[in-house]
Amino acid sequence: xxEYTDKVKEHFMxxxxxxxxxxxxxxxxxxxxxxxxxxxxxxxxxDDIIVDAQFKTFGCASAIASSSALTEMVKGLPVDEAAKITxxxxxxxxxxxxxxKMHCSVMGREALEAAIANYKGVPLxxxxxxxxxECFGVTDLxxxxxxxxxxxxxxxxxxxxxxxxxxxxxCHDRLQELIDEVQKDxxxxxIPMKGPKRMTTLQKIKMIEEVxxxxxxxxxxxxxxxxxxxxxDGDYVLVSLRGACGSCAKSQTxxxxxxxxxxxxxxxxxxxVEEDK
Amino acid sequence: MxxxxxxxxxxxxxxxxxxxxVMMPYFSEQYGNPSSMHNFGGKVxxxxxxxxxxxxxxLGADADxxxxxxxxxxxxxxxxxxxxxxxxxxRHIVTTRVEHPAIKNLAExxxxxxxxxxxxxxxxxxxxxxxxxxxxxxxxxxxxxxxSIMWANNxxxxxxxxxxxxxMAKDRDILFHTDAVQAVGKIPINLKEIPIDFLSxxxxxxxxPKGIGVLYVRRGTPFAPFMIGGHQEHGRRxxxxxxxxxxxxxxxxxxxxxxxxxxxxxxxxLRDKLEKNLLESVPNAILNGHKNxxxxxxxNISFEYVEGESILLHMDAFGICASSGSACTxxxxxxxxxxxxxxxxxxxxxxSIRFSLSIYNTEEEVDFVIEKIPAIxxxxxxxxxxxxDREK
Ligand SMILES: Cc1ncc(COP(=O)(O)O)c(C=O)c1O
Ligand code: FES
Numbered sequence: 001x002x003e004y005t006d007k008v009k010e011h012f013m014x015x016x017x018x019x020x021x022x023x024x025x026x027x028x029x030x031x032x033x034x035x036x037x038x039x040x041x042x043x044x045x046x047d048d049i050i051v052d053a054q055f056k057t058f059g060c061a062s063a064i065a066s067s068s069a070l071t072e073m074v075k076g077l078p079v080d081e082a083a084k085i086t087x088x089x090x091x092x093x094x095x096x097x098x099x100x101k102m103h104c105s106v107m108g109r110e111a112l113e114a115a116i117a118n119y120k121g122v123p124l125x126x127x128x129x130x131x132x133x134e135c136f137g138v139t140d141l142x143x144x145x146x147x148x149x150x151x152x153x154x155x156x157x158x159x160x161x162x163x164x165x166x167x168x169x170x171c172h173d174r175l176q177e178l179i180d181e182v183q184k185d186x187x188x189x190x191i192p193m194k195g196p197k198r199m200t201t202l203q204k205i206k207m208i209e210e211v212x213x214x215x216x217x218x219x220x221x222x223x224x225x226x227x228x229x230x231x232x233d234g235d236y237v238l239v240s241l242r243g244a245c246g247s248c249a250k251s252q253t254x255x256x257x258x259x260x261x262x263x264x265x266x267x268x269x270x271x272x273v274e275e276d277k
Numbered sequence: 278m279x280x281x282x283x284x285x286x287x288x289x290x291x292x293x294x295x296x297x298x299v300m301m302p303y304f305s306e307q308y309g310n311p312s313s314m315h316n317f318g319g320k321v322x323x324x325x326x327x328x329x330x331x332x333x334x335x336l337g338a339d340a341d342x343x344x345x346x347x348x349x350x351x352x353x354x355x356x357x358x359x360x361x362x363x364x365x366x367x368r369h370i371v372t373t374r375v376e377h378p379a380i381k382n383l384a385e386x387x388x389x390x391x392x393x394x395x396x397x398x399x400x401x402x403x404x405x406x407x408x409x410x411x412x413x414x415x416x417x418x419x420x421x422x423x424x425s426i427m428w429a430n431n432x433x434x435x436x437x438x439x440x441x442x443x444x445m446a447k448d449r450d451i452l453f454h455t456d457a458v459q460a461v462g463k464i465p466i467n468l469k470e471i472p473i474d475f476l477s478x479x480x481x482x483x484x485x486p487k488g489i490g491v492l493y494v495r496r497g498t499p500f501a502p503f504m505i506g507g508h509q510e511h512g513r514r515x516x517x518x519x520x521x522x523x524x525x526x527x528x529x530x531x532x533x534x535x536x537x538x539x540x541x542x543x544x545x546x547l548r549d550k551l552e553k554n555l556l557e558s559v560p561n562a563i564l565n566g567h568k569n570x571x572x573x574x575x576x577n578i579s580f581e582y583v584e585g586e587s588i589l590l591h592m593d594a595f596g597i598c599a600s601s602g603s604a605c606t607x608x609x610x611x612x613x614x615x616x617x618x619x620x621x622x623x624x625x626x627x628x629s630i631r632f633s634l635s636i637y638n639t640e641e642e643v644d645f646v647i648e649k650i651p652a653i654x655x656x657x658x659x660x661x662x663x664x665x666d667r668e669k
């Protein structure tokens with residue numbers, strides 16, 4: 001059984017804004033029956049302000065909850081503000097989604113994008129790419145974008161977010177190439193595609209903890225050291241080095257060259273790592 | 278908490294209270310090791326032997342043909358790997374596309390992880406989930422080391438013609454294994470009449486605990502152990518016996534043997550009522566699997582244009598427990614391999630719900646489910662972009 005937050009359950013059991021607006025100014029239709037989820041979003045837009053949003057969704061609990069959340073989030077927003085909503089925002093609105101279900105929030109974002117493109121009368125950018133995953137009809141542009149926006153590093157993560165790779169598996173090599181390509185670009189440029197991410201301190205701490213746990217700690221431990229997160233204040237990340245690292249003359253280099261670099265790559269590029277003494 | 282209406286008995290069953298009762302002494306009173314020389318352990322060995330007799334009786338087997346394992350999956354692995362070890366020059370496995378992962382994934386791994394040292398034929402099924410015996414006949418060849426075909430399918434309940442298929446394999450001297458995890462206790466099985474070499478069963482599907490299984494190995498069939506260790510089970514499976522669960526499984530088999538016919542009648546009636554009503558009261562509801570060649574407790578119904586997980590969670594709010602073959606519940610992104618093998622269209626596969634009943638279900642429960650489901654489906658369809666467009 002999936003572990004859904006209360007917020008997901010609430011939006012699933014009693015979804016808001018179910019329906020279809022007639023003569024909608026913007027309509028976004030994404031997903032398909034074959035894929036197992038689909039969303040039709042309709043927006044009523046007056047003077048570039050979204051005054052009403054309704055949805056129809058075929059899919060699991062998190063797909064329905066994500067759709068309900070999305071409509072609540074966009075109502076009352078100017079179109080250009082709404083366009084900035086990311087799938088992470090949708091997931092966050094719901095208090096988080098199981099990682100295997102992140103593609104449901106991505107579907108919400110895609111429907112919104114499609115509806116706005118429809119309103120503006122412009123073609124959809126992501127749909128233009130080449131299909132990399134035939135099983136789920138996912139294009140390289142969609143995959144690259146998910147890798148960038150959600151900082152994905154493994155094929156499994158890409159599958160969780162976009163479904164690409166979740167079928168026969170024959171596209172896995174190509175997905176890995178895309179990951180390598182995007183991740184190489186982003187470390188070279190450092191500056192993320194959409195400017196600094198908006199992030200709450202809590203989110204920041206969580207992400208930093210994750211990167212420490214996943215990437216940094218194992219490396220330090222090999223040399224008999226360890227690292228603890230002491231505090232996060234704005235962009236200042238206070239850590240304490242333990243064991244062999246604490247007494248090592250090279251600890252400053254480790255901090256700046258390795259820890260800070262990693263955290264900048266994976267969390268926000270403005271972070272400054274300091275040792276708590 | 279709401280009352281639980283448990284209709285997910287192909288996933289696991291309630292341990293029968295009678296089974297729990299006979300198990301209890303084997304935790305803190307009769308805790309001896311059956312292999313010990315003292316009388317304290319010896320008594321426990323007698324209890325294990327008694328259980329073995331009861332299990333053999335249910336299967337029409339002899340006690341020395343029963344090997345205890347830790348679960349159905351272990352029994353399946355043991356059988357397949359043993360057959361391959363004892364036939365080192367035969368590298369072909371015949372199985373079906375609709376096996377439980379315990380066989381399906383093992384066979385596929387044997388193929389891919391050994392660099393295609395093994396050839397695997399996975400028989401296809403028709404749209405009602407049944408096998409084609411001509412295709413089967415053609416698949417058997419001189420290279421075939423073992424045939425492994427489930428007795429009854431866990432998702433649809435479809436029963437395969439094991440007697441015929443076994444004889445066809447034995448005519449060519451090919452070893453025959455059946456995963457009877459879903460069949461044992463639900464339909465009569467007599468191994469005196471069918472020359473099956475290996476048969477797997479699992480306690481938790483017939484009101485015994487989880488974590489106890491049996492592999493039946495016909496006397497005279499070559500055997501290579503999977504778990505290698507002590508001399509337990511005459512060296513066929515190392516490891517100190519799970520005594521309490523073995524005793525429980527013995528009791529469960531005894532109960533099944535005594536009541537199978539009447540229980541089947543009762544369960545079948547409830548299942549048929551549930552099925553008939555749901556198919557009639559919900560439009561675009563389709564039965565998956567052959568209507569007659571089927572376990573008496575299982576009904577797999579697709580509700581088109583809605584997604585299974587959503588249905589299950591709405592059912593859950595009423596305390597109704599069942600399963601789905603939808604992608605979202607399978608843990609992968611694709612719907613059940615069984616429904617796909619049957620060619621069930623996506624419109625239906627994603628919305629499939631499996632009800633699997635047991636003797637503990639009542640008519641009131643069935644009535645309650647019949648009352649609740651149509652509104653759940655209607656509600657979700659009102660939300661589905663495909664429902665109103667389905668004509669197009
Ligand atoms: C047909 C079939 N085979 C094997 C198994 C595996 O049994 P166990 O859970 O005891 O390993 C199951 C149970 O899910 C099953 O339904
Ligand atoms: S092509 Fe991507 S999973 Fe099949």
